[in-house]
Amino acid sequence: MEHAKLSAWQLFNLSMIFVIGTSYILLPGGLIADAKQYGWLVFVWATLYGVVLAGFWLYLSSKFPGLSIVQIAVQVLGKWAGGLVSLLYILLFIQIASWVTRNMSDFMHINLMPRTPVPVFHIMILIVCAYAVVKGIESIAMTCELLSVLLFLLFWIPMAVMLKEWDWGNFMVPGVFHPLETFLNTRYVLAFPFMEVVCFMMIFPFAERRLKFSFLSGIAFGGMNLTLGIYFTIGILGVDxxxxxxxxVFIIFREMEFTNFIEHLESLLSINILLIVCMKLSLLFYCAVLAICQLFEIKQRAFVAYPLIWIISAYALLFTNIIENVEWTKKYLFEYYTLYAILIPAILIVFARMRKKGQFQGKETMT
Known part of the structure; x- marks a missing residue:
């Protein structure tokens, strides 16, 4: 394993940026359509869910200090069953990386460069991310640490300027709020982005100190930013x-106007999105490469990272367009992520306890 150390602040920034990721450009429209003016409330309980789920992963990790989810699976379930579970997680990391790549390329293709083929965006960003992966998790963390505050300011200062367009009437849309029905219809928000954070079980061993606090607070702060983003979107644009x-959010920045000569700030948002997506994608890419290296005992990450560019790029072309991607996310993503985020970790905890109990009883019998 790479001999790297992540400070509490670095882990906080990584988890926060990962949660925000592509969520604040993809989720607002669909979430507001499903939950109307209560879309921000959905993110409140989704954030609480994400924090509780993160505590569940931390509990599993605490039972096997210094081990990633791949190493835990092999140790608990054995070489073959654990290897199969590890392969499933490798597939998951590659899939999420592919979806993030496609989300970014769709955004760039639709809004900025419609004549540029989508695969060009894939290759460009994946080459950069592969280089970051080869350099290691500390390089990714330091880049995130350097840019996170800047990206936060570049997003919220312009959004604060748009408060002049605020209309409290946007929260008075007629209709009855049904909490259970709304929860079921918006369960995809629990999956994207909060259940994707399970990939952090690959980098827990690198955390130097204050793992629990920095990880949980990063998720909570990222969720709070998304909640405010939805709230601002409703207040500025309206539900309809x-x-x-x-x-x-892109439309808000496009229609933004500081003075008569400073306007159309969507390019600022585009740079913001590109940098955040690069950091999230680099982290997912790193988790996939590290899992492969740990499972097959490969020493050089470069031997895995650069060929993986083509696999992720090809997988990102699975969806025909952004609408098909959004529909799949709404219908199936929560159920699909449940296997990796809840069921497998729960199985590992149960088997670990059974194994420990069996060893303890064996020692008692010998004595």
């Missing part, structure tokens, strides 16, 4: 308009 837009 925001629910009919694929990228409502």
């Amino acid at each position: 308009r925001a629910s009919h837009l694929v990228y409502p």
Whole structure:
């Protein structure tokens, strides 16, 4: 394993940026369409869910200090069963990396460079991410640490300027709020982004100190930012308009105007999105490469990282367009992620306890 150390602040920034990722450009439109003016409330309970789930993963990790989820699976379930579980997680990391790549390329293709083929965006960003993966997790963490505050300011200062367009009437849309029905219809928000954070079980061993606090607070702070983002979107654009837009936050920046000569700040948001997506994708890419190296005992990450560019790029072309991607996410993502985020970790905890109990009884019999 790579001999790297992550400080508490670095882990906080990584988890926060990962949660925000592509969520704040993809989720607002669909979420507001499903939950109307209560879309921000959905993110409140989704954030609570994400924090509780993260505590569940931390509990599993605490039973096997210094081991990643791949190493835990092999140790608990044995070489063959554990190897199969490890392969499933490798597939998961590659799939999420592919979806993030496609989300970024769709955004760039639709809003900025419609004549550029989508695979060009894939290759460009994946080459950069592969280089970051080869350099190691500390390089990714330091880049995130350097840019996180800047990206936060570049997003929220312009959003604060748009408060002049705020209309409290946007929260008075007629209709009855049904909590259970809304929860079921928006369960995809629990999966994306909070259940994806299971990939952090690959980098827990690198955390130097204050693992629990920095990880949980990073998820909570990221969820709070997304909640405020949804709230601002409703207040500025309104429910009806925001629910009919694929990228409502991008429209807010496009219509933003500081003075008569400073306007159309969507390029600022595009740079913001590109940097955040690069950091999230680099982390997912790193988890996939590290899992492969640990499972097959490969010493050089470069031997895995650069060929993986083509696999992720090809997998990212699975969906025909952004609408098909969004529909699949709403219908199947929560159920699919449940296997990796809840069921397998629960099985590992149960088997670990059974194994420990069996060893303890064996020692008692010998004595």
